[in-house]
Amino acid sequence: xxxxxxxxxxxxxxxxxxxxxxxxxxxxxxxxxxxxxxxxxxxxxxxxxxxxxxxxxxxxxxxxxxxxxxxxxxxxxxxxxxxxxxxxxxxxxxxxxxxxxxxxxxxxxxxxxxxxxxxxxxxxxxxxxxxxxxxxxxxxxxxxxxxxxxxxxxxxxxxxxxxxxxxxxxxxxxxxxxxxxxxxxxxxxxxxxxxxxxxxxxxxxxxxxxxxxxxxxxxxxxxxxxxxxxxxxxxxxxxxxxxxxxxxxxxxxxxxxxxxxxxxxxxxxxxxxxxxxxxxxxxxxxxxxxxxxxxxxxxxxxxxxxxxxxxxxxxxxxxxxxxxxxxxxxxxxxxxxxxxxxxxxxxxxxxxxxxxxxxxxxxxxxxxxxxxxxxxxxxxxxxxxxxxxxxxxxxxxxxxxxxxxxxxxxxxxxxxxxxxxxxxxxxxxxxxxxxxxxxxxxxxxxxxxxxxxxxxxxxxxxxxxxxxxxxxxxxxxxxxxxxxxxxxxxx
Amino acid sequence: xxxxxxxxxxxxxxxxxxxxxxxxxxxxxxxxxxxxxxxxxxxxxxxxxxxxxxxxxxxxxxxxxxxxxxxxxxxxxxxxxxxxxxxxxxxxxxxxxxxxxxxxxxxxxxxxxxxxx
Numbered sequence: 001x002x003x004x005x006x007x008x009x010x011x012x013x014x015x016x017x018x019x020x021x022x023x024x025x026x027x028x029x030x031x032x033x034x035x036x037x038x039x040x041x042x043x044x045x046x047x048x049x050x051x052x053x054x055x056x057x058x059x060x061x062x063x064x065x066x067x068x069x070x071x072x073x074x075x076x077x078x079x080x081x082x083x084x085x086x087x088x089x090x091x092x093x094x095x096x097x098x099x100x101x102x103x104x105x106x107x108x109x110x111x112x113x114x115x116x117x118x119x120x121x122x123x124x125x126x127x128x129x130x131x132x133x134x135x136x137x138x139x140x141x142x143x144x145x146x147x148x149x150x151x152x153x154x155x156x157x158x159x160x161x162x163x164x165x166x167x168x169x170x171x172x173x174x175x176x177x178x179x180x181x182x183x184x185x186x187x188x189x190x191x192x193x194x195x196x197x198x199x200x201x202x203x204x205x206x207x208x209x210x211x212x213x214x215x216x217x218x219x220x221x222x223x224x225x226x227x228x229x230x231x232x233x234x235x236x237x238x239x240x241x242x243x244x245x246x247x248x249x250x251x252x253x254x255x256x257x258x259x260x261x262x263x264x265x266x267x268x269x270x271x272x273x274x275x276x277x278x279x280x281x282x283x284x285x286x287x288x289x290x291x292x293x294x295x296x297x298x299x300x301x302x303x304x305x306x307x308x309x310x311x312x313x314x315x316x317x318x319x320x321x322x323x324x325x326x327x328x329x330x331x332x333x334x335x336x337x338x339x340x341x342x343x344x345x346x347x348x349x350x351x352x353x354x355x356x357x358x359x360x361x362x363x364x365x366x367x368x369x370x371x372x373x374x375x376x377x378x379x380x381x382x383x384x385x386x387x388x389x390x391x392x393x394x395x396x397x398x399x400x401x402x403x404x405x406x407x408x409x410x411x412x413x414x415x416x417x418x419x420x421x422x423x424x425x426x427x428x429x430x431x432x433x434x435x436x437x438x439x440x441x442x443x444x445x446x447x448x449x450x451x452x453x454x455x456x457x458x459x460x461x462x463x464x465x466x467x468x469x470x471x472x473x474x475x476x477x478x479x480x481x482x483x484x485x486x487x488x489x490x491x
Numbered sequence: 492x493x494x495x496x497x498x499x500x501x502x503x504x505x506x507x508x509x510x511x512x513x514x515x516x517x518x519x520x521x522x523x524x525x526x527x528x529x530x531x532x533x534x535x536x537x538x539x540x541x542x543x544x545x546x547x548x549x550x551x552x553x554x555x556x557x558x559x560x561x562x563x564x565x566x567x568x569x570x571x572x573x574x575x576x577x578x579x580x581x582x583x584x585x586x587x588x589x590x591x592x593x594x595x596x597x598x599x600x601x602x603x604x605x606x607x608x
Contacts, residue, residue, distance in 0.1 A: 132567055139574045146581060155592035159601055162585045166514060169527055169578050176571060177534055183564065184541050 005058035005071045008042045008081065009127055011035055012120040019112040024105060028112040029096045035116060039123070040089035043082045050078040051478065057129070065129065066190035072129030076482035079333065080126040080256045083340045087248040088119050090344065094457040095241040098351050102239045103151050111151060115245070118144040122253045131179050131265070132189045134257060135172065138221065141253075142168045145246055149238040160233035167230040171220030174213045181210030194265050202270055211270075214261055215277065222254035224281075224318055225288025228311040235307035240351030243303060247310055248344035252336050255317050259329075263486040268324050281322040286416050289315040293423035297430065302353075302360040305427055306346055309386065312420060313339045319413065320401045327407055329483035330476070331400030337475055338385070338393035338468060345382035345461035349375050352450035352458060362431065367440030371447035374455050376435045378462040383428035385465040388421045392469040396476070499540045506533035518598040520589065524582045531575045538568040 015035040019028040050056055050073055058071040073081070092115075099111055121141025128134050146168070150161035183189060185206050186197040201207055216227075223231040231251075235243045262271040272278040289312045296308035317339070320332025350360050352375045357364060369376040385392035388399075398417055405413035440447075449455070468475050506529055513526025542564035550562040586596055593601050 132570075136570060136574070139578075143574075143577055143581060146585075150585060150588070155589075156605060158585055158589045158592055159605070162520065162582065162589060165578065165582050165585065166523060166527065170511075170514065170530070172574075173531055173534055177537065180534070180538050180541060180564070 002056070002058055004042045004046055005056060005073060005127065006060065008039050008046070008085075009071075009120055009124045011039055011042075012116045012123065016113045016116040016120065019109050019116060022109055024109050026096070028109040029092075032095070032112045032116055033092045036085065036088040036092045036119065039119075040085040043078075043085040046073060047078045047082045047478075050075055051481070066188050066193035069133050070129040070190060070192075071127045072192065073127060074482070074485050075478055076259070076333070076486060077126045077256065079337065079478050079482055080253060081123060083337050084119070084122050084126060084249045084253065087245065087340055087344050090457045090460050091241060091245045091248075091348065094244070094348055094351065094454055097451060097453050098241050098355055099239060101355055102153060102241075107151065111148070111239075114144040114147050115242075117141075118148060118245075118250075122249055125253050125257060129191045130189050131182070131191060131194065131261075135176055135179060138172055138175065138257070141250065142172060142221070145242075145250060148242045148246070149234050151239050151242070152237040153239075154237045156233065157237035160230075160237045164230040164234045167220060167227070171217045171227075174217030174220070176217075178210040178212075178214030178217060181206050181213065185210070191260070191265050195267065198266060198270070202274070208274060211266060212275070215258070218254055218258040218261065221251075222258055222318075223251050223311055223314050225284050225292065225311060225315060228288070228292070228314070231311055232304055232307040235310065235347075236301055236304040240303075240347065240354045243307075244344055244347035244351055247306070247347050248340040251310065251314055252340055255314065255321070255336055259321055259332075259486065262321070263329075268487055272322075272324055278322050278324060281318055282413070285315040285318040285322065286413070288312065289319070289416060289420040290423070293420050293427070296427045297423065299427075300362050302350055302362055302365060302431055303347070305362070305431065306343065306350070309424065309427065310339075310343060312424075313343070313386075316398065316401060316417065316420070319417070320397075320404065323404050323408060323410075323413075324487075325404055325408065326480070326483045326487060327400065328404035329486060330479045331397055331404050333479040333482055334400055334475060335397035337479065338397045338465075341393055341461055341464050341468065342382045342385040345378060345458060345465060346386065348454075348458045348461060349379040349382065352454045355454060356447055356450055362434055365431070365434050366438040367435070368447065369436035370440060372449050375450050375458060378455075378458045379435070380432055381462040381465055383432060385469065387424045387428055390469075391466065393465045393467075393475075395469055396472050400476075499536060503533045503537045503540070506530070506536070520586045520596045520598065521583070524579060524586070527582070528575070528579055531571075531578075535568050535572060535575075538564040538571070 012035050015031055019031055022028050056073040059065055060069045103111060118141050121137045124137030125134055128137060146161045146165045149164060150158050185201045185204055186194055188194055188197060220227045235247055292308045292311040296305050299305040299308060317332045317335050320328050320335055354360055385394040388394040398421060402414045402417050510526045510530030510533060514523050517523050542561040544558055544560050547558045547560040548556045550559045590596050593604055595601060
């Protein structure tokens, strides 16, 4: 059982070069699919184990922590590992057909190499209990994401990747500076060890500036407003599969890393006490939710619309987390989980549209509901979940965040969350109306429904959105356990 | 506080700001990467300075030495240098592709071309 902790990261890391050696064609796809499914099984086992037996730890190379690198899994990162591997296990089968239609045939095995590296990097970020190791995995996943984005057909994919490379590297370097400053004062890199030693030195300005650098760096990677500027173009011009995968996982893992640093390493009292960080995060997120939701309404490309909406959703997660109460963090984490499900579903549906239609422009999608009813029905379900309609997953997390705000007596925050959802109604409705209530363009209509290999992954996520909206026992209890652990009340 | 005693950290701050400013202010994509490199190099120097102890020898056990420099930050930064090299290579490769696609590496001209269609 112990070995799974390490294997879950090592497996995709080993499968990546294997894909490079394989001949082009279906073989790399088969390897990638098998890898992600195996990792998903491992993640399920681990999550089960963590929920039953508490925190798991694995010393890499048998060097005991804090000297060696430690993989440490509690309810919080077990949930993140689960969601990342779930999305990968659903997206990879979809990738087979979709990516073959979007990039040139000789690049296909390279795509899977990068995809698996990115997957390994994200899992590593979620698993590790060592801050420098977190930086290394952050860079592994970022570097492969830059290349994945640049594979897009439009030449603007190149500039989007370049812009992301610049901002991403600055963010990661900020994080590195912060780690250096913490190491200079405490002499350790292990998260649990840092958490023990920091209280003695927390008055020092070095620690304070290290904290500021780390929060700024991770905030950039998580696309917290106003440092989200890399995100819309990157999601829009990347190949459909890449958009679906990174939209559902990359920012979530960065939010996780931020939460980990805020609550485990520094502790809630320092994080929200030493600096007016709570106020800053809440204000920025509130502005972010409104500004980016309003921007989303005006977009003419469905992918860009969803990309702006992603920034707004990160805002909700940060609002939940920044409240600093068990209920608030539970809401933020549940939203992290649910948003991966809904954005995964929506971007995959757009991937199917791209496969048949060759475009995701809003005008080009007129009347597409009639020719691709299954795809667009799943899109509607994902959209309802994004808005937060009852009986979908999105409702649960927003409801929790509203409750947490009311619990603190911050009614204005509850109004913000509801207001943001109302704007979501407008932009989702715009897409639904175009797809279902407009007559298709005149002329012979040869559009067909997407093939089953694309439909099945889309519908798995669509049904998951409904499932986690109706049966909340599981997702809520995991998130709640994670939140209590974070605030020091749990095991 | 004696300013001279923190000479290397002043160098770090200067390089960091110079590099960061170059990234923000320059419109030429290659110059931006140069700025990014300077920015990253400043962090390397910071880590190397952290590990050094005045009068400390290289961390190899020998007769007669008592004080050793801390090797850990130096090893860490080897990793970060590798990451920096990979980032630079990838950035330059993207610039080459951008030049093939747009015929220029100036940011404002690229924006002009993109907004025209």
